[in-house]
Amino acid sequence: MVLAVLVMFCSLVCVQGQAYEDKRCRCVCPSPAAVLNSSLSKDRKLFTxxxxxxxxxxxxxxxxxxGEEIIARAQEFCPRCECKYETRNTTIIMVVVIMVLWVIMLLTVYLVFLMCLDPLINKKRVKQYMERDTEEARNLLLNEDVE
Structure with a gap:
């Protein structure tokens, strides 16, 4: 249990050390070549x-x-862009990932426990089977059918 707490603490420290942005602007625009060449290109570019x-x-x-060419044609280029402001909560994402890792770790420990326990259980259940003659088995079946 102490090991599990230590692993959790180390993972939180490592994740907290990284910087994530929770808010961003995401724009999807046509390819600049579509405006410059006046072609009807279906290619789109993503800007974040x-x-x-x-x-x-x-x-x-x-x-x-x-570049300057697109800036000069901004009135033609910008109406074709779709910009959305997005927010996300990386703390919730981090908590869910840690919970999934915990579940996987607990299931792995449980699997190892069962694998260690299996030989002990099977050692106690040694069954003695008697081999029967095929003739003897056939006679038993016939006797049951007659009754």
């Missing part, structure tokens, strides 16, 4: 950035990454 909710739009996320 960590900006405040009021800057979650084409002008705040996508245009700073694009």
């Amino acid at each position: 950035d960590y900006v405040p909710p009021n800057k979650c739009n084409c002008y705040g996320v996508i245009l700073p990454r694009m």
Whole structure:
């Protein structure tokens, strides 16, 4: 049990040391070639950035990454983009992952326990079987059918 608590503590410390962003802006836009070449390309590009909710739009996320040609055609490019501000709770995700790991660990320990216990149980249950002659078995079956 002490080992399990130690493993849990170490996993929490390791996960807390990493930085995750819980809020992001996710924009899906057409390929810049679709605007520059005026072709009807079906290719879409995904842009993700960590900006405040009021800057979650084409002008705040996508245009700073694009070249001058796209910035000049922003009125044509930006209406085709779909931007959504997303929030997620990494703490809940971390707790669920730790719970799943705990269940797997407990089942593994239980499996090892049963594997160690199996030889002890089977040693006590040694059954003695008598071999019967096929003729003797046939006679027993015939006698039961007659009755």
